[in-house]
Amino acid sequence: MGNTFNWRKIPWAKVLSVAFLVLFPLLVDSDYYRHLFIIALMWVVIGSSWNLLSGYTGQVSFGHAIFFGVGAYTAGLFTTKLSMSAWWGMLLGGPVSLLVGIVIGWICFRLRGPYFALATIAIGEIFRQVAENWISFTEGMQGILIIQTFRSKIPYYYLALGLAIACVGTIALVLRSKWGFYFIAIREDQDAAEALGISSYRYKSLSLMISSFFTGLAGAFYMNYMAFIDPQVVFSLHYISIMAILVGIIGGVGTIWGPAVGAFIMVLLQETFRSSFYGLVPRWVSEAHVLVFGLLVIFVIRYMANGMVGDWPKIQQLWSRPKAVSSPSVSGN
Amino acid sequence: MKKFFRFSLVLIMALALFAPTASFAQETIRVGIILPISGGQASFGEIEKNSFDIAMEEINGSGGINGKKIEFLYEDDTGRPDVARSAAEKLINKDKVAMLGGGYGSSETMAIAGVAQQNRMPFLINTGSDDKITEKGWDFVFRLNPYASEYFKGLESFLTEVVKPQTCAILYENTNFGTSQSKAFATACERLGIKVVMTEGYEKGGVDFKPLLINVKKANPDLIYMISYLMDASLLMRQSMELQLNPKMFIGGGAGFTLPEFPDNAGKASEKVMSVTLWYQSLPYPGALDYFTKYKERFKKNTEYHGAEAYSAAYVIADVLKRAKSLSPDDIKEALLATDMKTCFGPVKFVKVGDKINQNVLPTYVMQWIDGKGELVWPKEGAGKPYVYPVNWQKEWK
Numbered sequence: 001m002g003n004t005f006n007w008r009k010i011p012w013a014k015v016l017s018v019a020f021l022v023l024f025p026l027l028v029d030s031d032y033y034r035h036l037f038i039i040a041l042m043w044v045v046i047g048s049s050w051n052l053l054s055g056y057t058g059q060v061s062f063g064h065a066i067f068f069g070v071g072a073y074t075a076g077l078f079t080t081k082l083s084m085s086a087w088w089g090m091l092l093g094g095p096v097s098l099l100v101g102i103v104i105g106w107i108c109f110r111l112r113g114p115y116f117a118l119a120t121i122a123i124g125e126i127f128r129q130v131a132e133n134w135i136s137f138t139e140g141m142q143g144i145l146i147i148q149t150f151r152s153k154i155p156y157y158y159l160a161l162g163l164a165i166a167c168v169g170t171i172a173l174v175l176r177s178k179w180g181f182y183f184i185a186i187r188e189d190q191d192a193a194e195a196l197g198i199s200s201y202r203y204k205s206l207s208l209m210i211s212s213f214f215t216g217l218a219g220a221f222y223m224n225y226m227a228f229i230d231p232q233v234v235f236s237l238h239y240i241s242i243m244a245i246l247v248g249i250i251g252g253v254g255t256i257w258g259p260a261v262g263a264f265i266m267v268l269l270q271e272t273f274r275s276s277f278y279g280l281v282p283r284w285v286s287e288a289h290v291l292v293f294g295l296l297v298i299f300v301i302r303y304m305a306n307g308m309v310g311d312w313p314k315i316q317q318l319w320s321r322p323k324a325v326s327s328p329s330v331s332g333n
Numbered sequence: 334m335k336k337f338f339r340f341s342l343v344l345i346m347a348l349a350l351f352a353p354t355a356s357f358a359q360e361t362i363r364v365g366i367i368l369p370i371s372g373g374q375a376s377f378g379e380i381e382k383n384s385f386d387i388a389m390e391e392i393n394g395s396g397g398i399n400g401k402k403i404e405f406l407y408e409d410d411t412g413r414p415d416v417a418r419s420a421a422e423k424l425i426n427k428d429k430v431a432m433l434g435g436g437y438g439s440s441e442t443m444a445i446a447g448v449a450q451q452n453r454m455p456f457l458i459n460t461g462s463d464d465k466i467t468e469k470g471w472d473f474v475f476r477l478n479p480y481a482s483e484y485f486k487g488l489e490s491f492l493t494e495v496v497k498p499q500t501c502a503i504l505y506e507n508t509n510f511g512t513s514q515s516k517a518f519a520t521a522c523e524r525l526g527i528k529v530v531m532t533e534g535y536e537k538g539g540v541d542f543k544p545l546l547i548n549v550k551k552a553n554p555d556l557i558y559m560i561s562y563l564m565d566a567s568l569l570m571r572q573s574m575e576l577q578l579n580p581k582m583f584i585g586g587g588a589g590f591t592l593p594e595f596p597d598n599a600g601k602a603s604e605k606v607m608s609v610t611l612w613y614q615s616l617p618y619p620g621a622l623d624y625f626t627k628y629k630e631r632f633k634k635n636t637e638y639h640g641a642e643a644y645s646a647a648y649v650i651a652d653v654l655k656r657a658k659s660l661s662p663d664d665i666k667e668a669l670l671a672t673d674m675k676t677c678f679g680p681v682k683f684v685k686v687g688d689k690i691n692q693n694v695l696p697t698y699v700m701q702w703i704d705g706k707g708e709l710v711w712p713k714e715g716a717g718k719p720y721v722y723p724v725n726w727q728k729e730w731k
Contacts, residue, residue: 031426035419132507133534141508141534142463143414143440151451228414228444230509239413274409274416275423 014257018165025157034153038225040267041160045167045218046240047247047259049211052171054245055254056180057207058187059109063120065240066104066127067097067212071219072234073131076144086146090220097216098209105205112190121237128235143230146223156225163221164260167214172256174210183207187254215244246293250300252307261308269293361404362660364650365424367435367445372412373538376563376594377437381460381643382407383632385434387624388647398654405647406430410441417441421448431660432456432653434646437639439463439481439509446474455665457653459646460639463513467689473662475669475683475691477649478611478642481510482517484587485558485609487697491711493525495722496582498555500530504545504569505560505586507534514560514586530554539565542572550578560586567598574602574730581723582607584699593635596705603702605724610700612638612678613709615717620677637707638678645678 021041025034046064054060074096075089108119131138138144150156174180182203185193190200223229234240243266251262273289276282304311366385369378385405393402406428408420417438424430425448432455436442442461449456450471458466458474462481467474479486492498501522505511515532522529530552535545546569549557557580559569566589573583583606589595590608599606614625624644628636649672654660657668669691673682683691699711701720710720 032423033427035422035426039419132536135512141440141512142465143443143509145443145447147447148451226415226418226444227447228418228440230414230440233413233415239415271419274411274419 021161025154031153034157036267036271038153038157038160040264041157041164042218042221042225043243043247043263043267044164044260045160045221046215046244047251047263048164048167048171048256049214049218050244051248051253051255051259052174052183053207053211055248055258056175056187057183057204058190059204059207060117060245061120061211062117062237062241062245063104063124064211064215064244065235065237066120066124067101067215068219068222068240069127069131069231069235070100071097071216071221072223072229073138073144073219074216075220075223076146076229077138079146080139080144085149086220086224087149090217090224093220093223094213094217097219098213100216101208101212102205104212105208109201109204109208121241124235124237124241128231128237131231131235138231141230141232143228143233144223145228148227149224160221160225163214163217167217168256168260170210170214175256179203179206246297248307249297250307252310255307255309258307258309265308269296360400361402362398362654363404363406363428363430364654365408365421365428365430365433365435366405367408367410367417367420367424367433367441369412369437369441370407370409372409373564374412374438374562376592377460377588377639378409380592380636380640381435381437384624384628384636384640384643385647387627387631388644388651392647392651398651403651403654405434408435410437410445412438412441414438414440414444418444418448421445425449425452425454430454432650432662432665434650435459435643436461439466439513442466443509446471449473453662455653455662455669457646457650457669459642463509464517464689465513467692470690472690473666475693477646477678477681477693479695479697480689480692481514483694484514484611484697485518485521487711488584488609488699489521489525491699491720492527492556495720496556498527498581500528500552500554501556501558502531502549502552502554502580503529503533503558503560504549505532505534506537506562506565508537510588511537511560518558518560518586527556535565537562537565539568542569543576546572546576546578549573550576553579555581557583558586559583559590561589563589563592563594564598566590566595567603570599570602570606574726577727577730579726584608587611587638591637591700591707592639593637593707596702596707601730604705604729605701605703605721605726607699607701607710607720610638610698610707610709611695612641613698613700613707613715613717615709616679616698616715618677618679619675624677635707641678645676645681648676649674649681 050064071093074093075086078084078089079086104123108116111119132140182198185198186200186203194200247262247266248259250265252258368381369375389405397403408424410417410420433449434457436445436458437460439461442458443466446456446466450473453473456474458476460478462478464480464482467476503515503518505515519529519532533545561569566585585608587609591610596603614622652674653668658664679695681693683693686692686694698709700707701710703718703721708718710716
């Protein structure tokens with residue numbers, strides 16, 4: 001974006017998308033669709049946070065459920081143990097998660113590549129086990145139940161939207177700063193980055209801190225909104241950690257808008273399948289949803305390695321002219 | 334221009350998705366039923382859905398609800414509380430159902446109950462049994478089935494009169510249902526003078542229980558009480574057989590131990606195993622045996638208490654909708670409160686018990702797998718067959 005104002009340079013698709021999202025709850029008078037969009041916006045936050053660490057800094061995390069769960073439990077325990085509003089817990093969800101992120105970074109950034117990914121899986125499982133078995137503190141599998149503050153979806157919707165915009169905006173700003181270039185340098189070649197005087201440990205930790213902070217906020221928001229959590233929901237490897245990766249891959253790893261698009265695709269697709277295409281197809285089809293997600297991921301990795309957003313030019317060419325020249329790859333890995 | 338055209342195409346498609354669904358004929362009353370139709374608890378969801386289906390056809394066949402047809406809209410909670418919540422939101426806000434039913438797993442039921450209460454939408458639970466669900470003071474939430482800490486009430490007299498165990502080991506799956514029932518059972522043991530030598534939770538969907546069972550063998554309890562869903566129940570018994578455990582009795586806390594699939598999966602390891610149960614077809618309730626035979630004829634499979642809960646819940650819902658002054662949530666709630674009917678699952682009346690409100694109270698029973706068939710064995714008055722005790726496990730497992 002240049003400094004001189006040029007209306008042609010305004011990214012209309014993005015502006016219109018954001019405007020649509022802002023007006024959405026006023027346009028659509030159905031709490032059900034508002035609910036779906038709230039969940040999708042929450043995933044925008046988680047997916048974008050994952051993407052900063054894994055897509056831009058190259059540290060693939062299989063354990064984002066850790067931060068999500070810690071954020072959710074921070075908010076939940078604040079309410080049940082201290083009888084304070086879960087909204088105070090929500091403010092603390094991010095910072096507490098960030099602290100956990102610092103500790104995990106301190107341990108895990110001594111490892112590289114697959115070892116880091118494996119360590120995050122292990123730590124995620126440790127957190128889940130602790131939450132399940134430390135019953136006096138976390139209530140174990142009975143979970144934490146609170147009563148929502150608002151009956152209306154609209155406050156939650158705008159909170160989620162605000163969170164999503166803050167998250168994507170922060171990440172966009174960070175990526176334009178010196179930090180962003182350091183992150184990418186570390187992703188491309190850690191040794192070369194080190195040779196140039198970039199402390200890979202420090203910048204990987206910074207990336208993780210931002211990532212864990214926003215994921216923790218999303219978790220605390222989830223507690224406030226869903227009003228019920230248990231360890232198998234919020235510390236779930238499958239439904240949180242892997243889903244975060246899928247959101248990133250489908251939308252586009254290493255693109256700012258990718259996870260945002262991926263989140264909407266994944267959430268809406270999941271619900272479409274769960275409800276058997278709103279009753280249009282027989283029930284057994286919906287039971288195949290895991291298979292379909294698998295195929296979708298294979299398809300995306302094979303034909304659109306940069307995701308929906310990263311390979312958007314490719315998709316556009318397919319749409320308009322069948323005889324397309326292959327588009328240049330947006331980012332390597 | 335082309336770009337704009339494409340963009341508007343996408344927009345139109347998006348808006349089409351949100352268009353209100355075609356309104357159904359005025360003659361149907363829609364009731365939302367949330368069950369685990371896929372996922373780890375699908376066998377329970379299936380038996381309940383089948384039972385709801387039978388009841389729906391019968392109700393509609395005999396005049397429906399004051400001339401209108403009743404329609405059950407099923408939603409799959411996949412055994413996850415967050416999905417259950419989405420399903421409840423969809424039924425209330427999109428499908429505009431008159432009331433909600435179903436609720437299998439305790440965590441999912443809790444999540445649905447929260448949404449129901451907040452939206453002031455009547456919800457009749459037929460299985461979710463965590464004690465706390467009806468202790469929240471939620472006046473729109475009603476429960477047909479006994480709560481978790483009542484499941485083994487019928488067992489207590491059997492223990493004190495017949496087995497007279499000194500020691501007991503409790504194994505439970507680490508879920509809401511498992512923890513709340515195991516806690517209550519441990520308290521009951523204390524009261525009955527049985528020493529609990531071991532209480533151990535395990536991760537549901539386990540693949541190897543041997544480390545756990547070896548510890549049980551070391552503790553050598555008189556009684557092994559297990560709270561498990563289907564696959565875990567089968568595996569626990571199969572591996573108990575492999576390790577040649579030798580307690581006076583194996584007793585299951587309902588759930589997986591009563592399903593017809595249990596002897597299929599566990600084979601001879603299921604033989605003579607007991608379980609608490611909430612229902613049996615030979616009980617002197619109107620239509621109990623009738624329901625059992627109908628189910629068996631149609632689905633070529635046996636049914637058990639979960640199915641009976643669902644079948645009766647369908648009839649309670651129909652009865653409530655017939656009596657309600659209008660289909661407004663408040664009138665339906667009033668009608669639920671005034672419920673007093675006899676179902677094949679037992680008499681139904683929603684009362685206050687201790688901290689619980691809108692709770693139905695029913696006796697519970699003990700069943701035993703004898704020659705591959707589930708038989709009601711306790712209390713003696715209702716028993717279809719005499720109980721087999723003591724059991725020589727080594728002989729049974731040959």
